[in-house]
Amino acid sequence: MNTATALGRPGRTALGKGLSALIAPPKYAHVNDDYFMCPVAKVRPDPQQPRQSFDDASLEELVASIKEKGILQPIVVRKDGADGYLVVAGERRLRASRKAGLTDVPVLVKDVASDEAFELALIENIQREDLNPIEEANAYQRLIDSSSYTQEVLARRLGKQRSTIANALRLLKLDADHQQLLIDRTITAGHARCLLAIDDATQRELLATRIAVEDLSVRDCEKVVREAKHQDAPPAELLPPRQKPASAVQLYCDQLAAELQEVLGAKVEIKARGRKGKLTVDFSSLDDLRAIHQRLIGSPGPRPAPPE
Structure with a gap:
């Protein structure tokens, strides 16, 4: 496969505003300033990358786009062994390229350490809003643990408010079942914060069920929790799920x-x-x-x- 096929029309540069727009050039040294075509078999996903789930329908749309127009933005990679590469940014493009049958993909090599690569991948995914709330929270926690960042320092590095980081990390206090609801996008982070406002595990589970079954809005949940606290009554006892008319x-x-x-x-x-x-x-x-x-x-x- 030639370069023109992989990157669209010859002579076209379509790198967009990716990592280069987010990370100052002096921070990371380039092995080379230009992309090159690399056998797809030599590029593999980084098992430590923050994004763990990929929407099948969205991936198929990208496969169709790549078949028609090629890859418009090189996959950012780092060296892995003698002649292999790990993805820093662009795993979704790599997956779609394989499904589209490409034998070679355009890659841009960056000389970064593992922790720096993780931070780059996190920034790229946040910019594209590709992470679900739990993936994002786990990524924040890993950066805090591995780099000894405070929430304030991490927020500054990522261009976020400290409260955004703090609210995301609170989601990790949910039990596994409720985290899965977030991963599946059955509930939102706003719903999850309402669940965290309930101390009793049984009542929290009842409210989670109501959110999923009755399609309660975040405002509805906040009202249930607020009224329950005001009346000093458990939220689920205030409006028991089975006593409420069907939605x-x-x-x-x-x-x-x-x-x-x-x-x-x-x-x-x-x-x-x-x-x-x-x-x-x-x-x-x-x-x-x-x-x-x-x-x-x-x-x-x-x-x-x-x-x-």
Whole structure:
């Protein structure tokens, strides 16, 4: 693969405002000032990089873009052994390049230590808003631990308010299940701060369930916590989840389920969980399943025989 294919039109420079716009040049020395084409097999993700999750749909969009236009920004790497490289910034581009079938990718080598590489990757991801709240909080904590930064020093280095760093670190006090809700983006950092305002673990779990099932806004949660504290009553006892009428979202889902049940001739259940949910269609035999399948695709056509 030639350079023109990987980087788009020949002669085009499309590096954008990435790391070079964030990090002062004297801080990190370049091994070379220009990118070069490197076999994709020699570049691997840094296992310590702050971003751990990648959205499949977004990645597929990038794959399509790379197939059509090539990679418009080199992957920033550092040396790893004799002829290998670790990604400093651009793991998503590397993943998409592999899925797009590229054999070579443009890389820009930087001479940085492991901790400096982590800081670069964190800044790049923060700039692009690629990290979920827990990834961001873990990255802040690692920088504090490895570099002996105070929250104030870290905030200054990252161009953040100290309160932003402090609020992010508080999220690590959530238990694993509630952290996972943040990772899955079922709840927001604002919801999580409401959960942290509740000391009782059982009541915290009940409120977390309400947030997910009833799609409560952050303002709704703040009101529940505020009124509970004002009345000196546990938040979940103030408005028990099972005593509250079904949300508008769930009522809408129930209506859709009834319509689908009529069309499919089978029991249908839709459970809303915030902006996500689960659709369940029951069948009692393979013949029932075949009938549901035919109704869904709208054409009876030939079908493979069910297993005996």
